[in-house]
Amino acid sequence: MNWITNYVRPRINSIFSRREVPENLWQKCSECGTMLFHRELSENQNVCTNCGHHMHITPRDRFAALFDGGVFTEVSVPEPIADPLKFRDQKKYPDRMKAAQKKTDEKEAMLVAAGEIGRTPIIAAAQDFSFMGGSMGMYVGNAIVAAAEEAVKLGRPLVLFSAAGGARMQEGILSLMQMPRTTVAVQMLKEANLPYIVVLTHPTTGGVTASYAMLGDVHISEPNALICFAGPRVIEQTIREKLPEGFQRAEYLLDHGMLDRVISRTKMRGELITIIRMLMGLPPQIVGDLPAPDASEEAANDAKDAAEAAAAES
Numbered sequence: 402m403n404w405i406t407n408y409v410r411p412r413i414n415s416i417f418s419r420r421e422v423p424e425n426l427w428q429k430c431s432e433c434g435t436m437l438f439h440r441e442l443s444e445n446q447n448v449c450t451n452c453g454h455h456m457h458i459t460p461r462d463r464f465a466a467l468f469d470g471g472v473f474t475e476v477s478v479p480e481p482i483a484d485p486l487k488f489r490d491q492k493k494y495p496d497r498m499k500a501a502q503k504k505t506d507e508k509e510a511m512l513v514a515a516g517e518i519g520r521t522p523i524i525a526a527a528q529d530f531s532f533m534g535g536s537m538g539m540y541v542g543n544a545i546v547a548a549a550e551e552a553v554k555l556g557r558p559l560v561l562f563s564a565a566g567g568a569r570m571q572e573g574i575l576s577l578m579q580m581p582r583t584t585v586a587v588q589m590l591k592e593a594n595l596p597y598i599v600v601l602t603h604p605t606t607g608g609v610t611a612s613y614a615m616l617g618d619v620h621i622s623e624p625n626a627l628i629c630f631a632g633p634r635v636i637e638q639t640i641r642e643k644l645p646e647g648f649q650r651a652e653y654l655l656d657h658g659m660l661d662r663v664i665s666r667t668k669m670r671g672e673l674i675t676i677i678r679m680l681m682g683l684p685p686q687i688v689g690d691l692p693a694p695d696a697s698e699e700a701a702n703d704a705k706d707a708a709e710a711a712a713a714e715s
Contacts, residue, residue: 430454446666455603455623455666459505460512460527463562467525467670473516476524478509478547481539488571497571501532510535510565511544515551518560519674519686524552527562530604534566537609541569542579545613549586558596558677563614567607580612587616596680600669601628601651601660619676621662621669622651628659 427436432454442449446466447456465471488494502508510532514525526548528535545561552559568576590597599617603626610630622628629649637644647653651663664672674686 428456431456448666453624453665455625457530458666459531460507460529460562463527464512464514464516464525467673468514468516468518469520473514473525476513476515476547476551478511478513478540478544481543484571485539485575486571486573488573490571494571497533505529505532507532509540509544510538511541513544513548513551515555515557518670518677521674521677521681521683522555522557523560523677524548524555524557525560525562528564528609530564530566530602533569535564535609536566536569536576537579537607538569538572538576539579541565542582545579545583546586549589552595553589553593556593556595558598558681559590560598560600560673560677561613561617562600562602563605563609564602565605565607565609565614567609577608580608583613584616587613596677598673598676598680600673602626604628606630606632615659618680619662620660621664621672621676622654622660623666623669624651624663626651628654 426439428439428442429436430449430452432449433452435449435451437449437451442456443462447458447462448454449456464473483498484494486494492500501510507529511526511528516523516525526544528541548559548561551557568579570576587597596619597617598619598621599614601614601620601622603623605614605626605628607630610628614628627649628651631639633644633649645653651660654660655663662672678684678686
């Protein structure tokens, strides 16, 4: 035994060992099949750099890209009654909730936050489709009411990102009652002359579409998002006819007057800043309105400028 056996060989084995390579470095685009490096995909807000397909993004990651410097404060939401109907199908409702909470590391299907976008204070709410399909239960209703009340109290616009399969069947009529509750919450904003902007993401369906998701002052959608009450398959089975290409997709709804914009997620922040400042009666955004870049970004830009200057001189 010598230093080569005791030290060098274990080091070489550890470098080339398969176990040392993380399994989640790459992600395959479900639309075009391109393998995407996880860091590049994250920096592009989970939008495929090859085909532009918009993958799922969590509310926290969305807010990190939306708010100035990624800084926001969560708005507290009142807790509803747990399992009011003692509902059970293949699993008990509390067991499904625990599984969803473990999967997403979130308490429920909606996150409400306060922060600034382009140095304009706003309240934002976002649904997480990974949490039981983003279904609208009592908590989601409480979250939207809390967001509206916070917006009215602080005099801020409300931006809501919808993503849901509809009402939560495990809460029955109590879930359906959130449709009029959220409609009242939206009315509070209108009476306070505060903008309510809805960004519809894939998919937004059912009772969510039939209530707060289509009551905004401005409706924006991400590309190719499914937006409907009843899905295409249900409609085709009912009328027994083939639906038009792209039916109920964002671009189709834009052409038929149900949406105001279809904007890529990577450009959504700039679009929202422009719309919010216009609706709040503020002057257009200028360079001075933007948050200052951090030190690392400034250093990188300085190094790039110096390299370009040296190349020009040579």
